[in-house]
Structures are given as structure tokens and as C-alpha cells.
Amino acid sequence: MGDLIVLGISCIFVNNILLAQYLGNCPFMGTSKKMETAVGMAFAVVFVLVMAGLITWVVNTYVLVKYGLGFLRTIAFILVIASLVQFVEMFLKKSIPALYAGLGIFLPLITTNCAVMGVCLINVNEEYTFIETAVSSLTYAIGFGLALILFAGVREKILLGRVPKPLQDTSIGLVTAGLISLAFFAFKGMV
Amino acid sequence: MLEAILFMLGLGVSCGSVLSIASKVFYVYEDPRIAEVESYLAGANCGGCGYAGCSAAAVAVVKGEAPPNVCIVAGADAAANIAAVMGVEVGTAEPLTSRNTCRGGDRADDKFYYMGINSCRALSAFYEGKRICSIGCLGLGDCIRACAFDALKMSDQGYPVVDEEKCVGCGACLKVCPKNILEIKTMSERLLKLNEADDALAPCQQTCPAEIDIPKYIRQIRDGNYEGAVNTIRERNPLLLSCGRVCPHPCENYCRRGIEDEPVSINQLKRFVADYEMNSGKRLPISCAPDTGKKVAVIGGGPAGLSCAYFLRRVGHAVTIFDDNPKLGGMIRYGIPEYRLPKKVLEWEIDGILKTGIVAKTNFKLGVDFTIGSLISSGFDAVFLGIGAWKDYTLRVEGENLEGCYTGINFLTRFAKWQQGDSDDEMPIGNRCVVIGGGNTAIDCVRTLIRLGAQEVNLVYRRTRAEMPANEVEIVAAEHEGVKFTFLAAPTKVVGDENGHCKQLEYLKMELGEPDASGRRRPVPIEGSETLLDCDMLITAIGQGPEISFKENDTERIKNLGITRWNTIDQVNPITLQTNIPYIFTAGDSATGASLVVEAIGGGRRAARSIHQYLSGEEVKAPEKALFKKHIKESIFESVPGIVQEKRAEMPELPVQERITCFDETDLVLEEKEALRESMRCLQCCRLCYNKDDKAA
Ligand SMILES: Cc1cc2nc3c(=O)[nH]c(=O)nc-3n(C[C@H](O)[C@H](O)[C@H](O)COP(=O)(O)OP(=O)(O)OC[C@H]3O[C@@H](n4cnc5c(N)ncnc54)[C@H](O)[C@@H]3O)c2cc1C
Numbered sequence: 001m002g003d004l005i006v007l008g009i010s011c012i013f014v015n016n017i018l019l020a021q022y023l024g025n026c027p028f029m030g031t032s033k034k035m036e037t038a039v040g041m042a043f044a045v046v047f048v049l050v051m052a053g054l055i056t057w058v059v060n061t062y063v064l065v066k067y068g069l070g071f072l073r074t075i076a077f078i079l080v081i082a083s084l085v086q087f088v089e090m091f092l093k094k095s096i097p098a099l100y101a102g103l104g105i106f107l108p109l110i111t112t113n114c115a116v117m118g119v120c121l122i123n124v125n126e127e128y129t130f131i132e133t134a135v136s137s138l139t140y141a142i143g144f145g146l147a148l149i150l151f152a153g154v155r156e157k158i159l160l161g162r163v164p165k166p167l168q169d170t171s172i173g174l175v176t177a178g179l180i181s182l183a184f185f186a187f188k189g190m191v
Numbered sequence: 192m193l194e195a196i197l198f199m200l201g202l203g204v205s206c207g208s209v210l211s212i213a214s215k216v217f218y219v220y221e222d223p224r225i226a227e228v229e230s231y232l233a234g235a236n237c238g239g240c241g242y243a244g245c246s247a248a249a250v251a252v253v254k255g256e257a258p259p260n261v262c263i264v265a266g267a268d269a270a271a272n273i274a275a276v277m278g279v280e281v282g283t284a285e286p287l288t289s290r291n292t293c294r295g296g297d298r299a300d301d302k303f304y305y306m307g308i309n310s311c312r313a314l315s316a317f318y319e320g321k322r323i324c325s326i327g328c329l330g331l332g333d334c335i336r337a338c339a340f341d342a343l344k345m346s347d348q349g350y351p352v353v354d355e356e357k358c359v360g361c362g363a364c365l366k367v368c369p370k371n372i373l374e375i376k377t378m379s380e381r382l383l384k385l386n387e388a389d390d391a392l393a394p395c396q397q398t399c400p401a402e403i404d405i406p407k408y409i410r411q412i413r414d415g416n417y418e419g420a421v422n423t424i425r426e427r428n429p430l431l432l433s434c435g436r437v438c439p440h441p442c443e444n445y446c447r448r449g450i451e452d453e454p455v456s457i458n459q460l461k462r463f464v465a466d467y468e469m470n471s472g473k474r475l476p477i478s479c480a481p482d483t484g485k486k487v488a489v490i491g492g493g494p495a496g497l498s499c500a501y502f503l504r505r506v507g508h509a510v511t512i513f514d515d516n517p518k519l520g521g522m523i524r525y526g527i528p529e530y531r532l533p534k535k536v537l538e539w540e541i542d543g544i545l546k547t548g549i550v551a552k553t554n555f556k557l558g559v560d561f562t563i564g565s566l567i568s569s570g571f572d573a574v575f576l577g578i579g580a581w582k583d584y585t586l587r588v589e590g591e592n593l594e595g596c597y598t599g600i601n602f603l604t605r606f607a608k609w610q611q612g613d614s615d616d617e618m619p620i621g622n623r624c625v626v627i628g629g630g631n632t633a634i635d636c637v638r639t640l641i642r643l644g645a646q647e648v649n650l651v652y653r654r655t656r657a658e659m660p661a662n663e664v665e666i667v668a669a670e671h672e673g674v675k676f677t678f679l680a681a682p683t684k685v686v687g688d689e690n691g692h693c694k695q696l697e698y699l700k701m702e703l704g705e706p707d708a709s710g711r712r713r714p715v716p717i718e719g720s721e722t723l724l725d726c727d728m729l730i731t732a733i734g735q736g737p738e739i740s741f742k743e744n745d746t747e748r749i750k751n752l753g754i755t756r757w758n759t760i761d762q763v764n765p766i767t768l769q770t771n772i773p774y775i776f777t778a779g780d781s782a783t784g785a786s787l788v789v790e791a792i793g794g795g796r797r798a799a800r801s802i803h804q805y806l807s808g809e810e811v812k813a814p815e816k817a818l819f820k821k822h823i824k825e826s827i828f829e830s831v832p833g834i835v836q837e838k839r840a841e842m843p844e845l846p847v848q849e850r851i852t853c854f855d856e857t858d859l860v861l862e863e864k865e866a867l868r869e870s871m872r873c874l875q876c877c878r879l880c881y882n883k884d885d886k887a888a
Pocket residue numbers: 437438439490491492493494495496513514515516519520521522523526527555556557558577578579580581600603631632633635662738741778779780781785786787788789791
């Protein structure tokens with residue numbers, strides 16, 4: 001149990017997928033302009049990442065490893081994740097329309113998100129168990145959401161400031177992301 | 192190798208089949224038009240339209256919640272295609288544009304000095320910001336940074352200016368502005384906007400019963416943009432040629448310049464641009480919102496009816512005007528004489544209003560040729576009553592029905608009809624004429640009589656000159672033209688000769704006593720001071736009220752229409768002008784009693800606003816903070832520093848000798864040079880800000 005908590009904390013803070021691993025930069029920049037969007041995106045990622053982490057673990061353990069097809073991992077995962085997201089979208093639309101309306105446009109947006117793909121590959125490379133995979137996927141997603149929402153808050157404030165022309169928008173965004181990332185390095189000693 | 196190929200095939204097939212089965216199982220019926228509409232949207236998922244992405248926007252369009260032109264990126268072609276999919280007109284909803292309402296900018300004084308804050312939102316969080324004005328622009332440009340379309344820029348004067356070409360009405364600027372300086376409105380919303388207590392309004396604009404943006408049109412004149420000035424006036428007043436001639440300009444009484452100097456000649460500037468348009472030989476286009484499919488009947492084609500019809504038409508309703516007289520215009524055609532408002536000018540003005548697509552049915556009298564009940568049963572959705580005040584009050588003295596005695600409105604309309612060829616009922620004019628009354632009608636009677644060649648014209652009034660309700664300029668003009676005035680005289684009897692023709696007027700001399708409720712000193716008769724005045728024609732022009740007998744021939748429902756004790760049509764609320772019958776609205780003289788042209792025009796617009804609310808299924812109500820004739824306290828000054836006195840533009844007039852022999856227009860229009868000089872006298876006021884004169888040290 002203790003191990004799982006440590007794993008969780010390290011996934012959220014120490015190895016934060018956005019700020020320490022620098023994966024998922026496009027949604028990080030693209031959906032962080034408005035708090036509202038950032039929150040929507042964060043929830044969509046939590047949802048998809050947990051599902052994707054588990055299903056890819058199953059595919060990996062029971063098919064790829066078993067038949068020695070490890071070299072097909074990347075392409076197999078892409079296919080599986082994409083289909084999964086499509087499936088989930090259809091499922092939600094029919095069965096839980098309220099949730100569908102909330103996550104709406106974000107679901108298809110993360111179909112090919114490298115953060116999702118990255119976490120699935122990390123899970124496999126680290127040879128996590130099924131439970132560990134579940135915890136790591138969930139906490140990576142929480143870390144993603146945390147960083148995204150923090151960053152959106154900062155960017156909304158940046159709007160109020162006078163930013164020199166060459167630094168406006170994405171440039172100042174990247175610089176800010178760098179600074180937040182430095183701050184996250186302080187967590188390094190935690191685990 | 193074989194395993195790898197088999198695996199990939201297997202994975203592909205299973206993913207494919209799972210998805211296809213899922214799409215069957217989880218199939219949700221979706222209007223096929225959604226996909227079609229979405230294909231025409233820009234696909235940018237920018238959210239600029241206010242919906243969460245393009246598919247959400249497409250859903251809203253199909254549900255009818257968003258107009259075909261919802262996409263702010265895709266442009267007009269896309270809107271046309273979407274409209275075709277939906278089978279509607281392209282612009283069922285009008286485009287929105289943003290406007291900045293504050294012109295204070297750097298003119299505004301600062302209350303506090305803040306260091307280092309460079310965002311309006313941050314600034315306003317500290318004691319509402321640095322400006323003295325509670326509503327004014329802070330000038331740090333949050334709106335400019337928020338605009339994704341580059342449609343806003345900071346002007347040299349320190350307030351934002353909207354580039355209407357680029358603005359898509361997304362509302363981003365409005366959301367960030369902490370001071371509500373920016374407003375996003377459609378043309379209809381702008382046309383029907385009423386002055387509110389939180390608005391940036393100059394004292395003159397607060398006073399104008401039609402709520403015209405006076406500083407704006409004067410600024411446009413100053414910039415040589417005469418067409419812009421005409422359009423600005425037309426947003427509030429469709430009768431600018433007429434008002435420019437006959438309006439007693441209550442706005443000028445509140446002109447801030449007038450506190451230290453002579454007020455700006457606001458109305459003459461209006462006339463100047465109005466005449467400019469007429470003489471330019473072309474009409475400026477007047478745009479109307481897309482048709483709404485609702486029909487409104489406007490009864491009475493006077494200023495109130497014309498104004499109401501014009502605004503209703505512009506917001507997209509189908510309007511028919513019904514009028515009892517052979518031509519439209521009401522009192523400004525049949526009451527106000529030719530020498531003040533030439534019929535040619537009026538004709539041009541009314542034509543322009545009708546050209547927006549209003550149908551006029553003349554020689555059609557309510558209560559005789561049709562009833563309100565019959566209008567409703569023939570498919571009109573609402574009715575506007577603007578039938579004016581056409582019933583002369585009488586003196587109630589002995590002998591006032593003798594031959595040679597007339598009443599004011601009756602005399603003026605009969606004469607006007609004869610003069611413009613509507614009838615061949617020529618009236619005999621006396622040599623020694625007496626007109627009783629002190630209002631506009633009395634003055635118009637005496638000045639008309641002078642022009643008709645009466646040898647002596649005497650105006651008899653109960654009080655003194657200072658109390659005469661007629662326009663001051665008119666009284667002066669009548670004096671110049673040789674009218675005699677008998678003040679403090681109360682008629683008691685008309686004496687006739689043996690043929691039953693009036694011969695003399697007997698009156699009692701009066702003196703001024705204690706002030707009455709209205710603050711005017713009440714005249715009291717002097718005992719035994721009966722005096723006789725010779726006359727062979729007598730006109731009583733002591734006021735008039737609405738003729739409401741039409742009710743009697745109407746349905747039971749209409750018979751219950753509320754009437755006040757002054758015989759005017761009662762309103763639930765003087766701002767909404769709705770009557771006790773929800774689909775009937777009223778304004779102008781029939782609602783207020785005899786009043787002014789601008790008052791009728793303002794009322795017509797307010798009624799149009801309420802009718803529009805009524806037809807859109809909204810609750811008919813006045814804005815919570817409607818200013819409605821009140822003034823914003825902080826904007827009314829005691830003194831105005833920084834003014835250098837400069838004479839106001841003198842109105843050019845026809846010389847007296849020339850004008851008393853004909854009906855040519857007496858008052859002339861300003862020369863362009865003089866108009867420009869006059870426009871420079873305007874201080875461009877807002878609530879608190881104004882421009883000090885350059886010459887003031
Ligand atoms: C002699 C005179 C001089 C004036 N001078 C000035 C001035 O200098 N400045 C100023 O601001 N104001 C002036 N006024 C006041 C101004 O003219 C009125 O306030 C204004 O015209 C009112 O407009 P209205 O639309 O309410 O009514 P009206 O202009 O009276 O219009 C009413 C219309 O309803 C029609 N109508 C009436 N009954 C019926 C019916 N039963 N069926 C169908 N149609 C009907 C009439 O034919 C008329 O066209 C003057 C008024 C008079 C009489």
C-alpha cells in the first residue's frame with residue numbers, strides 16, 4: 001500500500017507528465033488559455049488515461065509479450081487507444097449524455113495525445129502490475145490536470161500584463177511553463 | 192513475421208468490428224443537418240461564437256438557437272450555405288457589433304494616482320480605479336488585448352475605438368472591461384435603447400425627449416462628416432428636417448456651455464445637416480432588420496405615429512399607418528403653417544420614412560371606417576394609437592358660436608388644407624382679427640392672419656408675456672411682424688351685430704396674484720374692468736385635447752380602454768406606453784395632451800420598443816435604470832471653468848417686410864462656415880468630462 005502511495009505522489013509531482021517529462025505539450029499550450037477549457041480538458045484526460053492505461057496493459061501482457069511481438073507495441077497502442085476513445089465517445093453519447101456534453105469536444109482532441117501514449121508506454125517499460133498501472137495512470141492524469149489548471153490560472157493573469165510584442169502568447173507561455181517546471185523540480189527530493 | 196502480420200490484421204479487424212458494432216448499438220439519432228451545417232463551419236473550434244466548438248455550434252443552429260451566421264470565422268458564403276440547409280433567410284439574427292460608450296479618455300480627471308498597475312481589471316479592483324467619473328474608461332486597454340480580431344485600438348484621446356469592419360461581435364472585450372464601457376448590440380437593440388442612469392450621457396442628451404446623441408452628431412459635423420451626423424440623428428429621430436425647424440430645443444436649456452456663455456445652437460446644427468442631406472439630391476440608405484413576420488397597425492400618421500412606424504419597420508416588423516387626413520404628418524402638416532415648415536420639405540421627409548417599406552392608408556378614420564377590433568381580427572398583432580389632440584377647447588362664454596368665430600386647430604387645418612389643395616373651402620379673412628390664447632397654436636394663427644393681409648391682429652392672453660407657453664422665438668417673430676399683444680385679459684363675452692356676426696370681444700382686465708401649484712402667478716380679475724375690443728374675426732386657441740369618441744363604435748374590449756380625466760389615453764407606465772389593453776400602445780399628444788414634436792417622436796420610439804418586446808413574447812417593461820427625463824445629478828454643473836465666451840450662431844431670417852406678404856419659409860439655414868464655427872463651440876460633454884476652450888489659459 002505504502003508503495004502505491006509513493007508511486008502516486010511521484011507520478012503527480014516528481015515525474016509530472018507535463019512539467020517533468022515534457023509530454024503532452026500541445027494540449028498544455030492549446031487548452032490553457034481559459035480556465036474553463038483547462039478544467040474540461042483535465043477531466044477528459046483523467047477519464048481517457050485510466051481507461052487507456054488499463055487496456056494497453058492487458059493488450060501488452062496477454063498478447064504482445066505472450067507472442068513475443070514487443071516490437072509492435074507503439075503501433076498497436078496507437079490503434080487501441082484511438083479505437084478506445086472513439087468507442088467511449090459513442091458509449092457516452094448514448095448512455096451518459098450529460099457526461100458527454102461536459103467532455104464534449106475534448107475527447108476526440110486527446111485521441112492521439114502523446115501524454116496518453118507516453119503513460120501507457122511508461123507503464124509497460126516499468127513493468128508495473130495491473131494495480132500499479134491503474135494507480136500510475138490515474139495519478140499521472142491527476143498530475144496532468146493539476147499542471148494544466150495551474151498554468152491556465154497563470155496565463156489568465158498574464159493577459160492582464162503588458163507583454164512585449166515578440167514574447168506574446170505562446171512564447172511567454174513556454175517561458176512560464178519552464179519556470180513552473182523549475183518549481184516542480186523542488187519535488188525531486190520528495191520520493 | 193507471419194505472427195506480426197496476423198496480429199496486426201487481427202487487431203485491425205477486432206478494432207474495426209468493435210467500433211462498427213458499437214456504432215450500431217450506441218447509435219443516437221442525430222439530425223443529418225447537423226453534420227451538413229458543421230461541414231460549412233470553419234472547423235477552428237475557436238469558441239468565438241460562444242459555443243463549445245463547431246459541433247456544438249452546429250447543434251445550436253439546427254435547434255434554431257443560433258443564426259446561420261453564427262460562425263465568426265467562416266464568413267458570408269458559409270452563412271448563405273447554412274441558411275440554405277436550414278431553409279431560412281441568412282440574417283435571421285442581425286450581426287452584433289461592439290461600441291465604446293465612453294469618450295472621456297484623457298480628458299477625465301484622476302482621483303487617485305496608482306503606480307505600476309497596467310490592467311484595467313486590476314486597477315478597478317482598487318477603489319474602482321483612478322478616474323473621478325464612476326463609469327468612465329480607465330484607458331489601460333484590457334479590451335484591446337482581449338480582442339482576437341484586432342478590431343480595437345487605443346485612440347490618441349485615451350479611450351478604445353472599435354473598427355466596425357473588423358469587429359465580429361464576439362464579446363471578448365465586453366467580458367474583460369471592468370467598467371462596462373463596451374456594449375455589444377445589434378442594430379435593433381441600438382435603435383431601441385433608452386437612456387439609463389449609468390450611461391455616458393451629456394446633459395443635452397439627457398434632456399432631449401428623443402434622446403439623440405447630440406455631442407456625437409456635433410462632433411461628426413465638426414469632422415465634416417455630415418452624412419454620419421444625419422445617421423446619428425436618425426438612430427433616434429426620423430423627422431430631422433421638421434424638428435430642425437420647429438423644435439423648441441429643450442436640450443439647449445441644459446447645454447453645459449450655457450452655464451457660462453450662450454448655449455450651443457444644437458437645433459440649428461441639426462437643421463443644417465438635415466438640409467444638407469435633402470439638398471444633396473440623394474437619400475442616405477436606411478437599413479432594416481430582416482422581416483419578423485409580425486404586423487402592426489399604427490393609427491395616426493403624425494410625428495408619434497411616423498416615429499413608431501419607422502422604428503418598428505427598422506427592427507423588421509410590417510407596419511401599416513392608418514390616417515384620417517388625406518396626407519400624413521398630422522399637426523406638423525395641418526397645424527404648423529407653411530412659412531415655418533414648408534410642405535415640400537415635409538413631403539420629402541415623410542417619403543423617406545415610407546420608403547423603408549411602410550404602407551400608408553389615408554382618408555381612413557378610426558371609429559368610422561374601421562375599428563381596433565376589426566384590425567385585430569384582420570391579423571394585426573399589435574396596435575399603436577397616435578391620434579394626437581385635435582379637439583379645440585372652448586371658452587365657454589356667451590356668443591362664441593357667432594359667425595366669424597373660429598377655433599384654432601379648426602382654422603389652421605382648414606386653411607392648410609385649402610392652401611395645399613386638399614379642399615376648396617376658402618375661408619373669409621377679417622380685417623380686425625383677435626386671437627385668444629398664448630400657445631403655439633395662437634401664435635401660428637396670428638402669424639398666418641398677418642400673412643393673409645389682416646389689417647390688425649391682436650393676441651389676447653390671460654397672463655403676461657413671460658408666462659406664454661409658445662416658443663420664445665415665435666413670440667419675438669410675431670412681435671416683429673406687427674402683431675399687437677393684449678396681456679392680462681380674460682374674455683367674458685362675444686358681442687354680435689344684428690346679422691349674428693361677431694363685432695366686439697368683451698374682456699376683464701387681470702392682475703397677477705399669488706403663485707399657483709405650477710409656480711406661475713395666478714391672474715385674478717379686476718372687478719368692473721370690462722373692456723371692449725373691436726373685431727370681425729375671432730379665433731379661440733386656448734388648447735386642445737384628444738378626440739376619443741372612436742371608442743364608442745368599437746368592441747366591448749376596446750370600450751374598456753383606459754382614459755384619463757384630461758381625455759388622454761391612459762398608460763400603465765409612461766415609459767412603456769402600454770395601455771390597459773396589452774396589445775394597444777399609445778404616445779404623442781393623445782397620450783400626453785398637447786405637447787411637442789420631439790416629445791411625440793421620443794414617445795413613438797419608446798412605444799416601438801415596447802411593441803417589439805410584446806411581439807417577441809418578452810415581458811413589456813421599462814429598463815430598470817431608465818433615466819426618462821430625469822438628469823444624472825453629477826453631470827449638472829454649477830459652474831464650468833475653462834470657457835471663453837463666444838457669440839452663438841445667429842439664425843438667418845427672411846426680412847420682415849418680405850415675409851409678411853407671403854408664406855415662404857421665414858427661418859433660414861446656417862451657412863456651412865457658420866455651422867462649422869458653431870460646432871466648434873460644443874464642449875463634447877459626457878457625464879463629467881468636457882473639452883475646455885483652446886483659448887482658455
Ligand atoms: C398650431 C400648432 C403649432 C405647433 N408648433 C409646435 C412647434 O413649434 N414645436 C413643437 O415641437 N411642437 C409644436 N406643436 C405640437 C406638435 O405639433 C404636436 O405635439 C405633435 O404633432 C404631436 O404629434 P402626434 O403624432 O401625437 O399627433 P398629431 O400630429 O396630432 O397626429 C395625429 C394624427 O392622427 C390622425 N388621426 C386623428 N384621429 C384619427 C382617427 N380617429 N382615425 C385615424 N387617424 C386619426 C390625424 O389625422 C393625425 O395625422 C404645435 C402644435 C400645433 C397645433
